[in-house]
Amino acid sequence: DVKVTxxxxxxxxxxxxxxxxxxxxDMDHENMFWYRQDPGLGLRLIYFSYDVKMKEKGDIxxxxxxxxxKKERFSLILESASxxxxxxxxxxxxxxxxxxxxxxxxGTRLTVx
Amino acid sequence: xxxxxxxxxMDCAEGRAANLxxxxxxxxxxxxVYWYRQIHSQGPQYIIHGLKNNETNEMASLIIxxxxxxxxxxLPHATLRDTAVxxxxxxPAYSGNTxxxxxxxxxxLQVKP
Numbered sequence: 001d002v003k004v005t006x007x008x009x010x011x012x013x014x015x016x017x018x019x020x021x022x023x024x025x026d027m028d029h030e031n032m033f034w035y036r037q038d039p040g041l042g043l044r045l046i047y048f049s050y051d052v053k054m055k056e057k058g059d060i061x062x063x064x065x066x067x068x069x070k071k072e073r074f075s076l077i078l079e080s081a082s083x084x085x086x087x088x089x090x091x092x093x094x095x096x097x098x099x100x101x102x103x104x105x106x107g108t109r110l111t112v113x
Numbered sequence: 114x115x116x117x118x119x120x121x122x123m124d125c126a127e128g129r130a131a132n133l134x135x136x137x138x139x140x141x142x143x144x145x146v147y148w149y150r151q152i153h154s155q156g157p158q159y160i161i162h163g164l165k166n167n168e169t170n171e172m173a174s175l176i177i178x179x180x181x182x183x184x185x186x187x188l189p190h191a192t193l194r195d196t197a198v199x200x201x202x203x204x205p206a207y208s209g210n211t212x213x214x215x216x217x218x219x220x221x222l223q224v225k226p
Binding site for chain 2: 004033035040041042043044045048056058059090092094097098099101102103104105106107
C-alpha cells in the first residue's frame with residue numbers, strides 16, 4: 001500500500017517561530033502537494049512539486065516556502081508563523097502518468113499561538 | 114484545471130442511494146472527472162474517475178452527461194460510514210509537471226439512520 005506520512009499529527013507553535021512540516025512518501029512518486037484545509041474553504045493548494053528541486057506555487061503560497069531535496073520528502077516551511085496560519089495541513093503524492101490518483105497523508109493540525 | 118461547482122451539503126437516509134451532483138461547464142476535451150472523499154480526521158481518498166462513459170467500481174458509480182458539463186456520483190446504498198466531504202475535480206488524463214490538483218469546497222454528505 002502507498003504510504004504518505006506526515007511527521008506530526010498535532011503541532012503547537014508560537015507566533016514568529018520557524019515551522020517545518022515534513023511529508024514522506026514511499027512509492028517513488030514524482031509529484032507532491034501541500035494543501036491547507038479550513039472550515040468552509042475546502043482544500044486549497046499551497047505548493048506543488050513535480051520533481052526533485054522543482055516547485056510551483058499553488059493558489060495560496062504567501063507566507064510559505066517548500067523544499068524538495070529528495071524525491072521522497074517534501075517539506076513545507078513557515079518562515080515566521082502567524083496565527084492566521086493555524087489550520088489543517090495535508091500532503092499528497094502522485095506518480096506521473098495517465099489517470100493516476102493522488103494519495104494523501106493523515107494531516108497535521110497546526111495551531112499557532 | 115477547470116473549476117467545479119458542488120452543493121455545500123446534502124442529507125441521505127441510510128440504505129438509500131446518495132446522488133451527489135457536480136457542475137463542470139468549462140471542462141475541456143482532454144479532462145477527466147475525478148471524485149475523492151474525506152472522512153472526518155482523515156486525508157482525502159480517491160473514489161472513481163471517468164471521461165465520458167459511465168463508470169462503476171466497488172465504491173460508487175459515476176454518471177457523466179452527454180455534453181460532459183455535469184456529473185453525478187452515486188453511492189447505491191449509503192451507510193453511516195459514507196458520511197464525509199465529497200470532492201469533484203477535473204484534470205487532464207496525463208499528470209506531469211503541469212498537474213496541479215485543485216480541489217473546491219466539496220459537498221458534505223450526512224447519512225442519517
